[in-house]
Amino acid sequence: MLLFYASTIASIIITILIVFYVLDRKRCCRTPLFIDWPLFGMSPQLLCNLSQFHEFLANVLNSKGGTAQFMGPWFSNMNFLLTTDPMNAHHVFSKNYENYVKGPEFREVFDVFGDAIIVTDDSKKWKYLKSFFLSIIKHKDFDIFFEKTIQSKVHDALLPMLDHAWLHGSVLDLQDVFCRFTFDNITSLVFGFDPKSLSLGFPIVEAEKAFDEIEKCLFYRQMVPKALWKFQEWLQVGKEKKMAKARKVFDDFLCAQIASKLEEQSRSKKTKDEALRFESFLAEATRYKSRDAKFLRDAGFNLFAAGRDTIASLLTWFFWLVATHPLVEAKILEEIKEIFGANDGENYRILGIEDVKKLVYLHGALCEVLRLFPPIPFERKKPIKDDILPSRHIVNSNSNIVFSIYGMGRSEEIWGNDCLEFKPERWISEKGGIVHVPSYKFISFNAGPRICLGKDMTFIQTKIVISAILQKYSIRVVEDSSEVTPSLSIILLMKHGLKKPSSIDAASCASTAGVNPNFKAKLADEDVFPGKTIEIELPEVNVAAIG
Numbered sequence: 001m002l003l004f005y006a007s008t009i010a011s012i013i014i015t016i017l018i019v020f021y022v023l024d025r026k027r028c029c030r031t032p033l034f035i036d037w038p039l040f041g042m043s044p045q046l047l048c049n050l051s052q053f054h055e056f057l058a059n060v061l062n063s064k065g066g067t068a069q070f071m072g073p074w075f076s077n078m079n080f081l082l083t084t085d086p087m088n089a090h091h092v093f094s095k096n097y098e099n100y101v102k103g104p105e106f107r108e109v110f111d112v113f114g115d116a117i118i119v120t121d122d123s124k125k126w127k128y129l130k131s132f133f134l135s136i137i138k139h140k141d142f143d144i145f146f147e148k149t150i151q152s153k154v155h156d157a158l159l160p161m162l163d164h165a166w167l168h169g170s171v172l173d174l175q176d177v178f179c180r181f182t183f184d185n186i187t188s189l190v191f192g193f194d195p196k197s198l199s200l201g202f203p204i205v206e207a208e209k210a211f212d213e214i215e216k217c218l219f220y221r222q223m224v225p226k227a228l229w230k231f232q233e234w235l236q237v238g239k240e241k242k243m244a245k246a247r248k249v250f251d252d253f254l255c256a257q258i259a260s261k262l263e264e265q266s267r268s269k270k271t272k273d274e275a276l277r278f279e280s281f282l283a284e285a286t287r288y289k290s291r292d293a294k295f296l297r298d299a300g301f302n303l304f305a306a307g308r309d310t311i312a313s314l315l316t317w318f319f320w321l322v323a324t325h326p327l328v329e330a331k332i333l334e335e336i337k338e339i340f341g342a343n344d345g346e347n348y349r350i351l352g353i354e355d356v357k358k359l360v361y362l363h364g365a366l367c368e369v370l371r372l373f374p375p376i377p378f379e380r381k382k383p384i385k386d387d388i389l390p391s392r393h394i395v396n397s398n399s400n401i402v403f404s405i406y407g408m409g410r411s412e413e414i415w416g417n418d419c420l421e422f423k424p425e426r427w428i429s430e431k432g433g434i435v436h437v438p439s440y441k442f443i444s445f446n447a448g449p450r451i452c453l454g455k456d457m458t459f460i461q462t463k464i465v466i467s468a469i470l471q472k473y474s475i476r477v478v479e480d481s482s483e484v485t486p487s488l489s490i491i492l493l494m495k496h497g498l499k500k501p502s503s504i505d506a507a508s509c510a511s512t513a514g515v516n517p518n519f520k521a522k523l524a525d526e527d528v529f530p531g532k533t534i535e536i537e538l539p540e541v542n543v544a545a546i547g
């Protein structure tokens with residue numbers, strides 16, 4: 001009998017608690033993103049549309065006026081205020097910047113970043129790290145070093161790789177090529193050493209693969225309740241097992257470079273002039289700023305995270321969009337020809353920093369790619385004190401605000417009715433310059449004081465690469481594909497790469513995707529550069545072939 005009363009009372013208490021919990025969820029969630037199901041919250045809708053995650057979320061958000069609340073499974077603490085409202089972005093990133101931080105949960109998820117610039121909320125530390133970074137890139141020889149590093153990599157590895165594929169009619173995954181290219185570049189910039197992951201035969205470079213794995217695991221951590229990934233981490237199973245393995249491989253790679261640089265410097269007999277030359281971020285940092293291995297490891301990791309896949313993503317989506325918009329390609333080539341003169345596809349020039357600054361139309365095309373496919377698709381913030389956003393949503397220290405940068409790039413309110421069209425012209429002013437769009441609207445590089453510090457480097461690097469490739473090769477889509485989808489990672493890469501499907505072998509592909517001499521004739525200004533033709537094939541999945 002006693003047991004009966006006890007269980008009845010317990011059931012009543014549990015029911016009351018659940019009713020209160022549900023009412024509280026309803027009270028907090030005035031603008032729901034989806035139906036809030038018992039137990040699972042709004043997760044089912046998201047899980048059903050996981051394959052088109054960014055697209056789906058952007059569409060729903062923009063159809064709901066730009067701001068709505070997502071409630072995760074019960075007791076999971078996965079409630080977010082999602083927004084694409086530019087005025088909210090202006091408020092959070094600039095006007096009321098002091099009140100918004102990344103927060104401890106963010107640092108827990110991104111623990112692999114250590115205690116460095118991208119994750120820190122300590123304003124004193126951030127100021128120091130920012131000035132540390134800027135002092136290195138403001139070194140009088142940095143530009144020369146940067147330019148030489150990119151140009152030699154394009155000349156010695158990227159173009160020979162494309163030449164080889166073209167000559168042999170073999171098939172390349174352009175995304176993989178760009179990921180390797182940027183991995184080698186960032187390693188050269190940070191450590192002054194080229195791991196040559198972009199070489200014929202596509203060698204497996206463990207650290208490169210480990211870095212990819214880390215990025216995938218970081219996305220996973222943000223998609224599941226904290227308790228789950230923490231439990232997996234503790235048990236060392238599933239994604240967390242892969243994360244631990246990848247972290248070890250990548251940390252060993254970073255730490256070996258740091259240790260050898262520190263040792264080299266302690267034995268160095270360099271003359272004063274030699275020592276003053278810019279060799280790498282690490283050499284600069286150890287020489288004048290810090291010899292602390294943990295500090296250098298964290299700084300190195302943050303630079304890899306900031307400047308590797310972001311650039312690879314931009315290049316991959318750029319070539320996909322240009323391949324599907326031949327008129328844009330023609331205009332880019334026309335601009336290069338107008339400024340630097342025509343060439344025969346053989347005596348091309350690899351442009352330098354000052355050269356690429358003149359390429360306004362290409363700049364517009366890159367901005368357009370960054371708008372439609374922002375390499376960092378989300379930005380997360382947390383208020384310190386209660387606040388009301390311009391969209392009239394109330395936030396407090398328990399709120400997580402997530403900006404869908406992907407959604408903002410596709411918002412009609414910001415970009416007009418043609419927001420889904422790839423139109424570099426929208427960035428070109430009547431006077432022929434670049435139209436200025438405030439960073440809280442064009443937020444791909446973040447906005448306010450924490451704006452990306454590598455923005456200029458990004459445009460320079462990608463313009464050097466693109467102008468070199470397009471002077472030698474033209475790109476065309478053989479078959480249309482609606483299956484090109486972004487990957488589920490913290491960086492917006494292509495899910496299946498930009499390559500041919502494995503079901504078609506290289507030989508049959510070479511015959512179907514041979515050089516098409518008529519291709520140039522289809523462009524607005526034919527024979528701009530009568531170079532070779534790279535063909536991109538896109539049957540079934542997103543596929544690209546070099547023939």
Ligand code: HEM
Binds near residue numbers: 450
């Ligand atoms: C397509 C290329 C790039 C894009 C789209 C991009 C975008 C961004 C974004 C959105 C942030 C803010 C991240 C956050 O606060 O969570 C950021 C920060 C940062 N980026 Fe970039 N980035 C790019 C390339 C680079 C490169 C090449 C570098 C330098 C190697 C770089 C260095 C940084 C640094 C140091 C920060 C931290 C700034 C701070 O917190 O004060 N980025 N970037």
